[in-house]
Amino acid sequence: MLVFGQFLEVLIGGLLAGVLYSLVALGFVxxxxxxxxxxxxxxxxxxxxxxxxxxxxxxLAARGVPxxxxxxxxxxxxxxxxxxxxxxxxxxxxxxxxxxxxxxLFMATIGITFVLEGAGQMLFGSDVxxxxxxxxxxxxxxxxxxxxxxxxxxxxxxxGLIAGALVAGLAIFFQRTKTGRALRAVADDHAAxxxxxxxxxxxxxxxxxxxxxxxxxxxxxxxxxxxxxxxIVFLALKALPVLIIGGFTSVPGxxxxxxIVGAGEKIAEVYLGQHIGGGIEYWFAxxxxxxxxxxxxxxxxxxxxxERI
Amino acid sequence: xxxxxxxxFKTSYAADMAIFPIRQDRIALLLLLAFxxxxxxxxxxxxLWPLGSDYMLRAILxxxxxxxxxxxxxxxxxxxxxxxxxxxxxxxAIGAYSAYKFGTGVxxxxxxxxxxxxxxxxxxxxxxxLGGLMAAIVGILFGIPSLRIKGLYLAVATLAAQFFFDWVFxxxxxxxxxxxxxxxxxxxxxxxxxFVHSPIERYLLCLIFVTVFALIAKNLVRGNIGRQWMxxxxxxxxxxxxxIRPLYAKLTAFAVSSFIVGVAGALWAFVxxxxxEPLAFSIDRSLQxxxxxxxxGLGSILGSFLGAxxxxxxxxxxxxxxxxxxxxxxxxxxxxxxFVVTGSLICYLLxxxxxxxxxxxAIAKEKLRLWPFxx
Amino acid sequence: xxxxIQERSGAAAAAHALSDRVIGDVLLSVExxxxxxxxxxxxxxxxxxxxxxxxRAIIGPNGAGKTSMLNVINGFYHPNEGTxxxxxxxxxxxxPYIAASQGISRTFQNLALFKxxxxxDNIMAGRALKMRRGLLWQALHWGPALAExxxxxxxxxxxxDFLEIQHIRKAPVGKLPYGLQKRVELGRALxxxxxxxxxxxxxxxxxxxxxKDMSRYILTVNDxxxxxxxxxxxxxxxxxxxxxxxxxxxxxxxxxxxxxxEVQRNQRVIDAYLGISH
Numbered sequence: 001m002l003v004f005g006q007f008l009e010v011l012i013g014g015l016l017a018g019v020l021y022s023l024v025a026l027g028f029v030x031x032x033x034x035x036x037x038x039x040x041x042x043x044x045x046x047x048x049x050x051x052x053x054x055x056x057x058x059x060l061a062a063r064g065v066p067x068x069x070x071x072x073x074x075x076x077x078x079x080x081x082x083x084x085x086x087x088x089x090x091x092x093x094x095x096x097x098x099x100x101x102x103x104x105l106f107m108a109t110i111g112i113t114f115v116l117e118g119a120g121q122m123l124f125g126s127d128v129x130x131x132x133x134x135x136x137x138x139x140x141x142x143x144x145x146x147x148x149x150x151x152x153x154x155x156x157x158x159x160g161l162i163a164g165a166l167v168a169g170l171a172i173f174f175q176r177t178k179t180g181r182a183l184r185a186v187a188d189d190h191a192a193x194x195x196x197x198x199x200x201x202x203x204x205x206x207x208x209x210x211x212x213x214x215x216x217x218x219x220x221x222x223x224x225x226x227x228x229x230x231x232i233v234f235l236a237l238k239a240l241p242v243l244i245i246g247g248f249t250s251v252p253g254x255x256x257x258x259x260i261v262g263a264g265e266k267i268a269e270v271y272l273g274q275h276i277g278g279g280i281e282y283w284f285a286x287x288x289x290x291x292x293x294x295x296x297x298x299x300x301x302x303x304x305x306x307e308r309i
Numbered sequence: 310x311x312x313x314x315x316x317x318f319k320t321s322y323a324a325d326m327a328i329f330p331i332r333q334d335r336i337a338l339l340l341l342l343a344f345x346x347x348x349x350x351x352x353x354x355x356x357l358w359p360l361g362s363d364y365m366l367r368a369i370l371x372x373x374x375x376x377x378x379x380x381x382x383x384x385x386x387x388x389x390x391x392x393x394x395x396x397x398x399x400x401x402a403i404g405a406y407s408a409y410k411f412g413t414g415v416x417x418x419x420x421x422x423x424x425x426x427x428x429x430x431x432x433x434x435x436x437x438x439l440g441g442l443m444a445a446i447v448g449i450l451f452g453i454p455s456l457r458i459k460g461l462y463l464a465v466a467t468l469a470a471q472f473f474f475d476w477v478f479x480x481x482x483x484x485x486x487x488x489x490x491x492x493x494x495x496x497x498x499x500x501x502x503x504f505v506h507s508p509i510e511r512y513l514l515c516l517i518f519v520t521v522f523a524l525i526a527k528n529l530v531r532g533n534i535g536r537q538w539m540x541x542x543x544x545x546x547x548x549x550x551x552x553i554r555p556l557y558a559k560l561t562a563f564a565v566s567s568f569i570v571g572v573a574g575a576l577w578a579f580v581x582x583x584x585x586e587p588l589a590f591s592i593d594r595s596l597q598x599x600x601x602x603x604x605x606g607l608g609s610i611l612g613s614f615l616g617a618x619x620x621x622x623x624x625x626x627x628x629x630x631x632x633x634x635x636x637x638x639x640x641x642x643x644x645x646x647x648f649v650v651t652g653s654l655i656c657y658l659l660x661x662x663x664x665x666x667x668x669x670x671a672i673a674k675e676k677l678r679l680w681p682f683x684x
Numbered sequence: 685x686x687x688x689i690q691e692r693s694g695a696a697a698a699a700h701a702l703s704d705r706v707i708g709d710v711l712l713s714v715e716x717x718x719x720x721x722x723x724x725x726x727x728x729x730x731x732x733x734x735x736x737x738x739x740r741a742i743i744g745p746n747g748a749g750k751t752s753m754l755n756v757i758n759g760f761y762h763p764n765e766g767t768x769x770x771x772x773x774x775x776x777x778x779x780p781y782i783a784a785s786q787g788i789s790r791t792f793q794n795l796a797l798f799k800x801x802x803x804x805d806n807i808m809a810g811r812a813l814k815m816r817r818g819l820l821w822q823a824l825h826w827g828p829a830l831a832e833x834x835x836x837x838x839x840x841x842x843x844x845d846f847l848e849i850q851h852i853r854k855a856p857v858g859k860l861p862y863g864l865q866k867r868v869e870l871g872r873a874l875x876x877x878x879x880x881x882x883x884x885x886x887x888x889x890x891x892x893x894x895x896k897d898m899s900r901y902i903l904t905v906n907d908x909x910x911x912x913x914x915x916x917x918x919x920x921x922x923x924x925x926x927x928x929x930x931x932x933x934x935x936x937x938x939x940x941x942x943x944x945x946e947v948q949r950n951q952r953v954i955d956a957y958l959g960i961s962h
Contacts, residue, residue, distance in 0.1 A: 038461050096660040103393065106461060107603055108659050110596070114652030118645040126641065237592075240465045248461075282476050286469030293458050293466060322837045323830065528825035532833060533815040540798050540809045547796035550758050551876065552784030552813035561819060608800060 009150045016156030018262020019163045023218040025239040025254040027211040032248050034183040034207040040109040043236020044116035050219030050228035051124035052078040082212030090205045131223035134158045159221045241289035247302025261285045353509045366508040374515040375576045380601040380613035382569030388607035390562035391542025396467035398594035399474035400444045404571025405578035406484045408440030412496040437575040444571025445564045452563030478587040492586045495579040606667025615666040708736035717766030726752040728936045739913045741927035748933040750916045754882050759783045787879035791869045799858040810875030811836040843871045863894045883915040
């Protein structure tokens, strides 16, 4: 029972950590679904959003603004920053590149990553900034079944709830609203969508804005967990295996992929890591993604690509 | 009236296919090589500007040469064959650590057979080349999935290689010969009995490697295999229907590319750093190489050189220019500024001239052919 | 009608009609081939053959499955049912490498040129299958590899002369006008020295002059090299003029198969595709 209890703890911890990856992956899926662009800069967007949030929060708190007001204003400020960023990216980079190959667009997002990382830190500073928007203490559940209970981190639970809400919100957005439908049309075929009067530039701005807001949400959770700092960008790289496993175009895929990666990593680290020397978390997700790619190149939930010539 | 082709007729296909068909280009190249092989060592020996101190050689020319070599390797895979790789740093690491093991003696006990593999320490040149070979073998392994996996998915697979090997060289202590600090010292650089030590000698060593490999690379890309690589890059389905085997083309691209990058890695470790840790070959290095290739020009050997020069010089310029103008600027701001400038330049180039500096250079030459006439 | 057909392909067509080409045995045949993508049936139970030395046209309205048929012959698509027999060997499906090495080459409806290369390199790429010298010799670009490169360059130059594209030899193909791009693609297909040449709408988007030239090239290749040609084409004048036999597809099924005159008079074909016969 003890061993199973331990396993359950690791599993739950992993699943919840995986949900946090999904939060970042959702931003990727959004942009990819709506514009076919793979946004390498999503992680940098999380960093930028986090920096804007935490610095404005500290600024307001230092001036004696009551906490709840400070949080709201800081969130608003960060959202505005992400909106401006979305507009600039659309106007300066993606607009001119609209007819180029996927490879070019991908490399442009790598360029954007560097610009956001550099500019973000130049504007807001490059230290580690702690954020405490959520409770982070431990919580022991099921202590009637397992001796001492299973350790679960409250922050992770909050992360799970938020991710769930976000997914539901996004699903409604895509299926029910006019803009959401337009987004799906644009994703399928830019030229056709344009020809029926859908304003592409506006749509893409909306997509990047929403992705930026998703990044902001991810930043609130990740920032509380780790503090807002440069290495958050590397977490975003972890979202790549999540996307591979889940499929680039699938919102539920992002969640499932995140759960698999999170749980897989933790379990591998605890049970496999002691034999091979530890630190497996660093690469396990990627190798798992590679294995999935070999068997099912479009991911678990992704669409099969039929090539035509 | 300097740059004209008038009167230069090619009387054979071999002449038409030469690397520099225009006579003025050949003369320019010979002058450049003369300067590189003779001029620079002389300047350095007599400590004349700009080689007054060791700085130029040690901090600029030597890393430039080695990174240009690595960029050529990356360009073959990414620029000529169109396979994105975010893992080139790992291949440099494989080259470096393999060369180190071959140079210090390999001993692998095989208890289950009851024997062992024991190779005595090899001289430096074979070690470096074998390092490249090891990188090529791993490159082939990671290239095998490239038949089923394309584009962005392949990029993620190469990231897997990067992170996996980061971990391997950190944790598997066999590679560092169980050094307690985790960092490793290169063996003495003895080539054919000659002890390479001073900056000038190291520079000439790198120059020789780079010249030989650049020539080999140029020969490959203008021949049959180069056309196969580019065909796969441009229209892989049509290429396959013409009888080009995608697996052969892609695997040779991975193999040749990884070999060159591996040799560059061994040179980086042995000749430039002297002593190193796995961090020298992390994802930052992979991205740096990718940027060199994009900025310099995808699918261009010259572009690899231009890109390497630019990326190397940029932080130095961003540091020196404000100082020269009297504006104080912290080291940290410089590195952040490098990020912003590099990123912006990549976006700008992708929009304006996707073929990078190499294309800008070719356009300039075109204009020069007409000069002083406007058209 | 006869008069303007004559004008279109001119002397070549006249010579072609009078030439002593021999149309031989069956070179390629497809038997009961069916192909479906998900729920969509692209080809349903189609059988026809192509004889050595002939020019076989495949016609039909859009969506009839003509390009899919060529893709099956090439080995790009694998049929769900049926077999393909090429040079006497019957197969369940074709593989691209086998098709190419056995002598099938092709042009594409939407052009599939290698946009990053010059005209010369594109056509030289067509020789890739025939170039055997290994990587190490190529790295030296000397001796056997250089001799091989020159030999194939000579063969390619002959094709360039034939197609009259010397002036754009070193031009990047992406920058060329559409008609010239189509010609380069034909050159690339010819570089493989094919026994069976598959042409997917080679005249699409061309003006009268360009069509004349293209017809001339196809006829000359068929006459002088004995290359068997299968072509998909919408211009009925061209089809009537240069093809020996025609197969007509509609919604993935074969609805007629015979000489151009027979097909032109076939009521089903008229209803489906030709409109009022004239």
